[in-house]
Amino acid sequence: MPEDPPSRTDSRERPDNADANTPRYTRDELIAELGIESDFAEKAWNAFGFVRRSADDKVATESDVAALRMFAASSGAMPESTQIAMARAIGQTMSRLADWQADQLREIADDPDIPWTLEQMSAALGQVQQLIWRRHMALALERHADHSADEQFDLIVGFADIVGYTSLSRRIDLDDLESLLGSFEDDTFDVVVDHGGRVVKTLGDAVMFTFDDAHAAAAAAIRIHELSENDHLPPLRVGLARGPVLTRLGDVFGEPVNIASRLAGSARPGTTLIDDTTAEEIGADDRFYLKSMPSLRVRGYKHLKARVLEPHRDGPLND
Incomplete structure (x- = not known):
């Protein structure tokens, strides 16, 4: 131009x-x-x-x-x-x-x-969409007031996904599948935002999110698993990893993204795997219990160290 x-x-x-x-x-x-x-x-x-x-x-x-x-x-x-x-x-x-x-x-x-025509409803929806966009833009400008558009941040990156989604999608009809995905995405979004995190994107059977604070991310991960009980969702699995990431055009890139994805994919149904950096940050928090496990051998990482995150039996989350 x-x-x-x-x-x-x-x-x-x-x-x-x-x-x-x-x-x-x-x-x-x-x-x-x-x-x-x-x-x-x-x-x-x-x-x-x-x-x-x-x-x-x-x-x-x-x-x-x-x-x-x-x-x-x-x-x-x-x-x-x-x-x-x-x-x-x-x-x-x-x-x-x-x-x-x-x-x-x-x-x-x-x-x-x-009583409204399609055109009237479309125009009204466009107006509402503008309102929501303006509010999100104002909040985004506040968050990035001291940063450039492409900036490195040190963040917790998390992935939550549905266990056995591929086989499940073959067994249920499309209406039930849509309802399941809607519940998973909406409720995971609510948990992440309520704990101070940000949803980066949804990927069908997975949700990617970020947190500044490791303690908040761990608490959110535990709450995410409770969705399987409250909303009759299939078992879920979560991976969390801390490190420097690049934020660009609303997305997040970097090694923590890869590690968090690998951890989520390696987690057993209903569990959360976290990397060593996250484990060190929350190790003294009596709300959590960290269980040791052998190093993982996953794509791109021959010896990926991880811990299993669980709610502490006597911690505040279980009071």
Whole structure:
């Protein structure tokens, strides 16, 4: 993108009272209005998840153009590869969300007692979505006030997954599978957030999360196993590992991610495995009991040391 895209005067009539939120630009008209290079525009459009072809559909509003022009003007501070990666992350997230929301809205619209049209409900949902996004953005900016977009942090990384998911998915119908996954994801999310952690992403039968504090992460892991009792979920297994990670585009990367994943995959049903660093941090906490075990031989690690985390029989968690 050029650092200072020229402001163009469109030959089309623009009435003074034109609604800034009414789509007025096709994709090609939007590219021309912004003055960006066509090659980059094709890459970005594709990264957002749209077909690379011209169309007569009006897709962009005056408000969209104003927002996109701001980013186009500041593109010198962001490499093209980062811009495309960001576009891809946004596109993939929005595509999955929209597919799920469209299914839900169509089910609601089929109810004869619902007084709203599909278009009205879609518009309302979009407004709610903006509200939720603004709040999350404000919180994210607070968390990252002293850090760059790509930054190293020392975090506890955790994975929780459903034991025997593959065979289970073959035995139950799709409605029951959807209900099971929904309960697992929602309730695991609640446990992690209630203990001060952050859910990074869900992976179908697994949830990845992070914590700053090892004690909170350990307490959350124990509570996660209780979901199998309270919500009739299958047995779960959890892995926790501490270390430096890179946060990028909402995701987390680094060796602790690999180790936590290997630990979760090696844990017995209903148990949590933690690495030595996490074990040292919580060793004096009387809420937990740490059980020694032989080193693990897993993909990428021939001698991975781990401990089994359990609630202490006489600790506060069992009062």
